[in-house]
Amino acid sequence: MCSGTIPPRISLPLGLSTAPTPRDASAGYEAIADTFRVAREQASVGAALIKEWARSLPPGATVLDLGCGTGVPVTAALAHAGCQVWGIDAAPSLVRAFHERFPQCPVACEDLLTSRFFDRRFDAVVAVGVLFLLAPDAQRQLFRQVADALRHDGTFLFTAPPIPAIWDDVLTGRRSESLGASAYHAALAAVDLEIVAEMEDEGANHYFVARPRGDRAQPDSDACCR
Numbered sequence: 001m002c003s004g005t006i007p008p009r010i011s012l013p014l015g016l017s018t019a020p021t022p023r024d025a026s027a028g029y030e031a032i033a034d035t036f037r038v039a040r041e042q043a044s045v046g047a048a049l050i051k052e053w054a055r056s057l058p059p060g061a062t063v064l065d066l067g068c069g070t071g072v073p074v075t076a077a078l079a080h081a082g083c084q085v086w087g088i089d090a091a092p093s094l095v096r097a098f099h100e101r102f103p104q105c106p107v108a109c110e111d112l113l114t115s116r117f118f119d120r121r122f123d124a125v126v127a128v129g130v131l132f133l134l135a136p137d138a139q140r141q142l143f144r145q146v147a148d149a150l151r152h153d154g155t156f157l158f159t160a161p162p163i164p165a166i167w168d169d170v171l172t173g174r175r176s177e178s179l180g181a182s183a184y185h186a187a188l189a190a191v192d193l194e195i196v197a198e199m200e201d202e203g204a205n206h207y208f209v210a211r212p213r214g215d216r217a218q219p220d221s222d223a224c225c226r
């Protein structure tokens with residue numbers, strides 16, 4: 001179940017224009033929101049893997065879903081497993097769909113790189129299908145934000161091809177870039193996270209699981225306030 005302790009927040013008031021902001025932070029997804037929604041919700045690729053990963057989280061874990069889209073299937077699987085999910089996405093239409101489907105889940109229509117939800121701390125952060133939509137420097141910045149937002153025993157799950165690659169997104173035609181597994185290991189190490197597992201879902205999407213390493217894996221000073 002999705003039961004945030006703060007009310008759902010959407011930057012774009014419901015009922016207003018769904019036009020993308022002048023600088024479209026959604027990497028083109030607002031423009032193809034309907035097409036994406038239908039395709040993603042029909043296939044639900046990765047739902048079983050997310051469900052399995054959720055079993056490793058503490059009961060009632062707080063999870064931040066980066067680039068949450070409509071919340072199907074990622075937030076849906078997490079909510080079904082009893083997690084409290086917060087979502088961030090820069091596409092107003094997808095955020096509206098998320099809010100309609102998961103009214104109890106706080107959601108922000110914001111750029112990941114400047115989202116206010118990074119002021120909070122989470123048991124887990126998940127980023128499915130979004131990291132590689134960001135430029136390489138922005139990917140590294142996001143890792144820093146994730147490291148700061150994770151609790152000492154937290155987990156970060158993200159998808160990206162394990163081989164360095166540049167390609168055009170099938171739906172938006174926008175440039176996508178994977179830094180590749182070696183560079184992701186190094187970039188995460190730079191923010192004191194380490195990759196502890198890798199796996200693939202039924203659609204051959206590659207997942208990395210990262211955790212705080214060494215000294216960072218100490219109890220949080222705010223552990224009593226979880």
Ligand SMILES: C[S@@+](CC[C@H](N)C(=O)[O-])C[C@H]1O[C@@H](n2cnc3c(N)ncnc32)[C@H](O)[C@@H]1O
Nearest residue numbers: 026027029067068069089090091111112128129
């Ligand atoms: C391929 S979709 C994945 C959606 C969802 N995670 C899923 O698995 O269905 C990528 C999502 O990331 C969002 N997105 C891309 N760049 C973003 C950014 N800089 N800030 C916030 N959202 C972003 C898009 O709006 C889109 O909903």
